[in-house]
Amino acid sequence: MGRNLIIPGGTRVIDATGKLVLPGGIDPHTHLELEMMGAKTADDFYTGTRAAVAGGTTTVIDFVLPQKGQSLVEAYNHWREKADNKVCCDYALHVGVTWWSPAVAKEMQQLCSEEYGVNSFKMFMAYRDTWMLDDYHLYIAMETCKHLGALPMVHAENGHIIARNTEKLLAAGKTDPEGHELSRDEEVEAEAVNRACVIANQANSPLYIVHMMSRSAVKALENARPRQKQPVYGETLAATVGTDGSHYRNACFRHAAGHVMSPPLRSDPDTPQAMLEALADDCVQLIGSDNCTFHESDKAKGHGDFSKIPNGVNGVEDRMSILWQKGVNTGIMDPCRFVAVTSATAARVFNLWPRKGRVCVGADADLVVWDPRLQRTISATRHAHAVDFNIFEGQNVVGSPQYVVVNGRVCFDDGDLRVVEGFGKFLKTPVMSPYVYGGEAPKARTPEPHAPSPRLDFPARVTNGTPTP
Ligand code: URP
Numbered sequence: 001m002g003r004n005l006i007i008p009g010g011t012r013v014i015d016a017t018g019k020l021v022l023p024g025g026i027d028p029h030t031h032l033e034l035e036m037m038g039a040k041t042a043d044d045f046y047t048g049t050r051a052a053v054a055g056g057t058t059t060v061i062d063f064v065l066p067q068k069g070q071s072l073v074e075a076y077n078h079w080r081e082k083a084d085n086k087v088c089c090d091y092a093l094h095v096g097v098t099w100w101s102p103a104v105a106k107e108m109q110q111l112c113s114e115e116y117g118v119n120s121f122k123m124f125m126a127y128r129d130t131w132m133l134d135d136y137h138l139y140i141a142m143e144t145c146k147h148l149g150a151l152p153m154v155h156a157e158n159g160h161i162i163a164r165n166t167e168k169l170l171a172a173g174k175t176d177p178e179g180h181e182l183s184r185d186e187e188v189e190a191e192a193v194n195r196a197c198v199i200a201n202q203a204n205s206p207l208y209i210v211h212m213m214s215r216s217a218v219k220a221l222e223n224a225r226p227r228q229k230q231p232v233y234g235e236t237l238a239a240t241v242g243t244d245g246s247h248y249r250n251a252c253f254r255h256a257a258g259h260v261m262s263p264p265l266r267s268d269p270d271t272p273q274a275m276l277e278a279l280a281d282d283c284v285q286l287i288g289s290d291n292c293t294f295h296e297s298d299k300a301k302g303h304g305d306f307s308k309i310p311n312g313v314n315g316v317e318d319r320m321s322i323l324w325q326k327g328v329n330t331g332i333m334d335p336c337r338f339v340a341v342t343s344a345t346a347a348r349v350f351n352l353w354p355r356k357g358r359v360c361v362g363a364d365a366d367l368v369v370w371d372p373r374l375q376r377t378i379s380a381t382r383h384a385h386a387v388d389f390n391i392f393e394g395q396n397v398v399g400s401p402q403y404v405v406v407n408g409r410v411c412f413d414d415g416d417l418r419v420v421e422g423f424g425k426f427l428k429t430p431v432m433s434p435y436v437y438g439g440e441a442p443k444a445r446t447p448e449p450h451a452p453s454p455r456l457d458f459p460a461r462v463t464n465g466t467p468t469p
């Protein structure tokens, strides 16, 4: 970017007339190449980032999830080995604090060093038998984050209540996927949101609540926020605004199990609209995907026992189009808010701003030429994921990327996906993000004054611009 640039002969020109040029999307929540609940995700760091690019996302932040007792640094190194030679776009890492000992605090400090570049840790209040921390250790983990200038993230659901409800449902013969939703209703999520806020306040720590899935959870956050001494960020998901819990009652096991994730999609039909409004009103600040895809054959492990269905759904590819369709085309949010919740705020919170999340001189050339008229029908038969299911199957969306530029290279070219395995780089995220902890923000050039934006009421145009893996 710049004025009076010298452009060499033969340089390709992309005409963006009538389109929007956006900073590449940042998905703050993915699980690529993860083993959980006895299965391995269908999407690895190649197919997952390939799908990200196809949908306009040029940075993903994935979760290192150590086994109980495993060294956090060892798990981090393992994630780097899995990812570095496979990623098609840049990526960063959060690290899970899935067990506790004083050694874990030392490792958190090590991971926050310049060498490792981690500034966020995820703690689970659910998954009682694998990753859950009790409140005492959650409190210490948040104190440790605060001490390090890192950001604690929590999965907010009450794991003990879920465990007991699951026992009762299975004993009563309720084994099908609907049992998953019944075992963990909205109250179970809202209670944990409130408790996480209380614990963060006691630790005088900021907080990031991942995958908020219900109106009750949002209400709990709204109630807590005025009391909080430090900022609390809420993240919702493409899944929540793009579909709902009615699928758990589908007679087809494959279909119902394909939607199983935690917290669950909600059956309250007002949920998607409420989550979009929460995003628009700044009650919730970011939208991720929680992309964690499992093949039908793995979901089938839970036939006859819903608690054995591997938890997770797709979203890294369709996150931006789903939000544009449900949020911008409906007038709930404007395109600037769309950019904030899909990209800029994630860059600020995780200290990647203004290198990422902003179109400006000096930023990485991660750009999306977004066509607000481009219509496509989402389907597992066409998506760039490796997985054989898509929770948004059959949905028509108007608004999709036409070109996606990753670090200056056109990787999605008017419908053709041209990614390069290993082209992406690992991004170190320094601690003490000024957006979270205050202090001086990194310098960015003052933008030039510009003319007001044109009205955005584009008629739909059908094209064949679907990604070809
Ligand atoms: O169902 C989900 N969300 N799977 C991924 C793991 C997690 O809790 O984020």
Ligand code: ZN
Pocket (backbone or CB within 6 Å): 155, 210, 211, 262
């Ligand atoms: Zn989670």
Ligand code: ZN
Pocket (backbone or CB within 6 Å): 250, 252, 254, 255, 256
């Ligand atoms: Zn079905």
Ligand code: ZN
Pocket (backbone or CB within 6 Å): 029, 030, 031, 211, 290, 292
């Ligand atoms: Zn997740």
